[in-house]
Amino acid sequence: MTGRAAGRTGGRPPGRRRATAALVAACTAGVLPLLGGLPAGAAPGDGPGTDDAARQVQVTLTELTPRSIAPGAEIVVSGRITNTGEETLTDLTLRVQRGEQLRTRQALADDLADPSPTTTAAAAFAPVDDELPAGESMPFRYVTSATELRLEGDGVYPALVNVNGTDPDGLTERVGELTTHLVVAPATPTARTAVGVLWPITDRPHRAPDGDFTDDDLAGEIAPGGRLDRALATVEDLPRRPDSDAPAVPVTLAVDPALVEELTTMAGGYRVPDGSGGTTDGAGREDAEAYLARLRAVAAEQDVLALPYADADLDALQTAGGGDAVRRALPGTAAADPPAEGGTSPGGTAGQTGGTTAGESAAPTDGATPVTPSGTEATTPAAEPSGDGSADAGAGTGAALLRTALGVTPRTDLAWPVGGTLRTETLTTLQDAGVRQLVLAEQSWADPGTAVGDDGSTATARVDTDTDAGPLTTLVADSGLGDAVAALGDDPAGARAAEQRYLAELAVLGTQLAAAGGSRQTVLVVPPRQVDVDPAAATALLADAAEQPWLDVASLGQLTAGPVADAGQLLPATAGPDQLGGPALGDVGAALGVRADFATAVVGDPDTALRGYDAAIDRSVASSWRGDPDGFAEAAAAVRERLLDLTRRVTLLEPADGTYSLASSDAPLVLTVSNDLPFAVEVRVEVRALANAGLTTEDGGLQQVDLESRRVVTVASEVSQSGSFAVTATLSTPGGGSLGEPVDMQVRSTAYGTITLAxxxxxxxxxxxxxxxxxxxxxxxxxxxxxxxxxxxxxADADLVGASPAAGSGAGRDAGPADGDPTRRPPTRSPV
Structure with a gap:
């Protein structure tokens, strides 16, 4: 068996896991070395030489009473033995024997890892039956006493149920065994261990990114006998207080809002794939309605912690999308802030609700308004964060879902991260969002021994620390107790054997407390998220805290108000083999990138408008995908495609024949934008001519397109020459992301452009x-x-006049040679 002791030489390694498989090995086939002589009544099968090969009998424990033994009390051990070999066994005998007292939790861990000798005291062998054929089983009942086993001091003792038999060759030997522990209670308890319980009600997502159910597996989980039915029955059947009829054991239910939303949708009627490409009615409608009623009744009596939507892996969200993605998943984060002046008021526009509609708020299928089982709309208004900085329980989508469906106000100031560890960046985001308390695993602390009592000290579940974002209170989940609860569902030795281990863990803590002179200590029990238990055994286990005089019950609130331990430095999460990552986380990051860009286009509050898409993203990183890489890859690829489809629902419509005609040089281009979404968006239209043709356009700015409508948009243009131009029109968000597909078209102009006219x-x-x-x-x-x-x-006229005596001195007459100048020729006259 692996245990806390593994690898602890010289110090305690990070984390403390005591695997169920190791418990099985110790219970079914461990070799218990026998030191020294055998006590009186020893059988040949107890002697040296007995090996695992001879262990052909499986021992299952169904009864070990009393749970804590008083001096002199009668001890009854019952169960079944099964011959798992191939030969018939005869002369079967059985007895109980025990070893030395275990006084510290470290000693118990060592014994669980490597069972110690159980030869200190033994009761007598008693016959079981004459014959046990191969493959068959039979019941047994063995009675001894505390006196016979010499159980005199209170504490924890290793014990062995030893089965001897004779094979066909006549060899008598030990053929089967079961290791367990006997708890002897103090006669007058002077110290008590207070036990708090965090009980998960979670499951993997069963819906695709568009909100449709992918299968009908959840119907089987909530049906009688299903895993979730048994988990809820465990809490329903807890004992009641005789004075008030209230539950005697306070339990905090850790509930996934996405699961409750799925149940609400199922109760209103739902469809699932039929395996041939169509759909059929789901089978879980009545069971979902009944389960919700039962959960509502339990929630009315117990505290409820709202988990992130889909129990999202917060570290994965932080890695893929940063703090904004984490805040949107938290149950206490406000779903919608007051709109800016002139913006769209949540609830004021069809398709935008300011609150949460069960079955719709997280589903990207827009416009549907599912109903509660009673047939009324399940709508809850959004609320503002409280003024003290802590997250108001009604402020977020997840809290609103639980408040609507269960009628309670859940806690949102406490977070329980998957794996019990957080990256530093994620922790800062949580604190900024109002989370003031965490439930963490032991490996989150450098020295958790003081928190869980591993170092022999008093166990104290509360550990406080100061971070860069402020003070933080944590509760440390005890892994040993959590593993014991987990073993209730799969321990081959039986659920009763697992419960006895749980009691032994608590009893040895009581021994340490008494040795330290203390009067009270605190522990927190946290089973795995997908808890799978036998409800009768689990109820009895949880009831021990109220029924054993050396134990006490405590709520989570009482633990966080109790004493404080020093567990050293808070350690950030380290990468593990089951953490969400790789290409699939890249797909989630791509989806978040599209979401962030598209949010710039939303008119009004984007968180309200895109709530369904945010829910799909959260489901893609559900903590249940840890350990299921194929399921995670499929979910991540689907949500990436879903977000890309969002950008295809706002498009430009092509002209009927692919051609626009412009009648003048400055006639605008007229385009049509179609918005197929249930909320208004702002978009930018851009038209560019290819090869710098004689067409120029202007930026028309942002254009608002109402929900589920079309809008004609004009783009100012100017042609510089007549003719036909190849142009491309594109649509984008204000953030620059592409919407729809580009539209290629021809623009034809018969008008003279400016240059042509010039x-x-x-x-x-x-x-x-x-x-x-x-x-x-x-x-x-x-x-x-x-x-x-x-x-x-x-x-000519001058020549005629020149013969007159008066000629030669008239005004305007050209000056010429003196009269009688022999060089001047007389004018000639043409004959008339």
């Missing part, structure tokens, strides 16, 4: 100038020609 007018002006030039030249030539003709006429 060229045309320029050519006309040039032609006009050329014509004017020719006209001027023509006029000038005509004028010149006319001047020459006039000069010839004037000369």
């Amino acid at each position: 060229v045309t007018f320029g050519a006309a002006a040039l032609l006009a100038l050329l014509f004017l030039r020719r006209l001027v030249l023509f006029v000038l030539r005509r004028r010149r020609a006319g001047s020459l003709h006039d000069d010839d006429r004037d000369d």
Whole structure:
């Protein structure tokens, strides 16, 4: 058996796991070395030489009474023995023997890992039956006493149920055994161990990213005998206080809001795949309604802790999307802040609710309003965070879901991370979001011995620390007690054997407390998230705290108000083989990236509008995917595709024939944007001409498109030349992310553009100038020609007048040679 003692030489390793498989090995086939002589009544099968090969009898324990033994009390051990070999056994005898007292939890851990000799005292052998054929089983009942086993001092004693038999060859030997522990209670308890319990009601997601059910497995989990039915029955059957009829054992239920949402949807009627591509009615409607009623009744009496939606792995969300992704998953985070002035008020627009509708709020299927089993709408308004900085229990989606379905106000100021550890960044995010308390595993602390009593000291579940984000209170889950609870469902030695180990863990803590002179100590019991137990055994185990005089009960609130231990430094989570990561976490990160960009396009509060998509992301990183890499990869790929589909629901519509015609050079392009979402969005339309053709467009700014509608958008444009242009129109978010598919089209223009007109007018002006030039030249030539003709006429007239005596001195007469100048020729005259 593996135990706390494993690897502890010289110090305590991080973490403390006592695996169930090791318990099985110790219970079914461990070799108990026998030291010294055998006590009186020893049988040949007790002697040296007996090995595991001879252990062909499986011993199962069904009764060990009393649970804690008083001096002189009668001890009854009952169960079944099964011949797992191939030969018939005869002359079967059985007895109980015990070893030396275990006084510390370390000694108990060592004994669980390697059972110590049980030869200190033994009762007499008693016959069981004459014959046990191969493959068959039979009951047994053995009675001894504390006196016969010499149980005189209170404490824990290792014990062995020893079965001897004779094989066909006549050899008598030990053929079967079961190791357990006997607890002797103090006659007058002076010290008590207070036990707190955190009990999970969780399951893996059963819905696809679009909200549809992927299977009907949850119907089997809540049906009578199913795992969740048994988990709830454990708490339902706890004993009641005689004075008030309230539960005698306080239990805090850790409830996944996504599970309750699925149950609410199932109770209203639901469909599941039929295996042939269609759907059929789910089988769990009535069981879901009954389960919700039962859970509602238990929640009315016990504390309820709201887990993150889908019990999301917060470290994975922090890695993939940062603090905003984590905050949206938390149950106490406000679902919607007050809208900015002029924005869309939550609840004021169809398809946007300010509260939470069970079955709808987390489902991306928009517009549906499921009903509660009573047939009324299950709508809860969102609330504001409380003013003291802590998360108000009604502030978040998860808390609202539980409040609506269960009628209670759950706790949201305490978180229980998967694995019990957190990365530093995740812890800071939680504290910023109002989480003030954590339930952590032992390996979160450098020295948890003082918290769980491993070092022999008094156990104290509460450990406080200061972080960069402020003070933090933690409760340390006791792994030994948690493993004992887990063994109730799968221990081959029987659930009663697992419960006895649980009692032994508590009893040895009581021994340490008494030795230290203390009067009270505290422990926290936290089973695995997918707790799978026999309800009768589990109820009896939890009831021990109220029924054993050396134990006491405590709520989580009482533990956090109790004494404080020093467990050293708070250690950040380290990567483990089952943590969510790899390419699948990359798909989740891609989905969160699309979500962050699309949020910039939402008119109003994006957290309200995108709540269904956030829920799908949370389901993709559910803690239940740890250990199931294939399931995680499938869920992550599906949610990435779902978020990409969100961007395809806001699109540009192509023109009917792929062509636009512009009647003028500055006519706008007219485009149509379709919004298929149940909320309004703001988008940006951009048109670009290919190869810098003669078309330019302007940025038209953001355009709002109402929910589930179309809007005509105009883009200012100008053509610089007539003709046909190849252009591409795109749609994007304000953050720059693409929406829909680009639209390629042809723009045809018959109008003259500015350049064309300039060229045309320029050519006309040039032609006009050329014509004017020719006209001027023509006029000038005509004028010149006319001047020459006039000069010839004037000369002729002068010749005629020159013969007159008065000639030669008139005004305007050209000066010429003196009269009688022999060089001047007389004018000639043409004949008339």
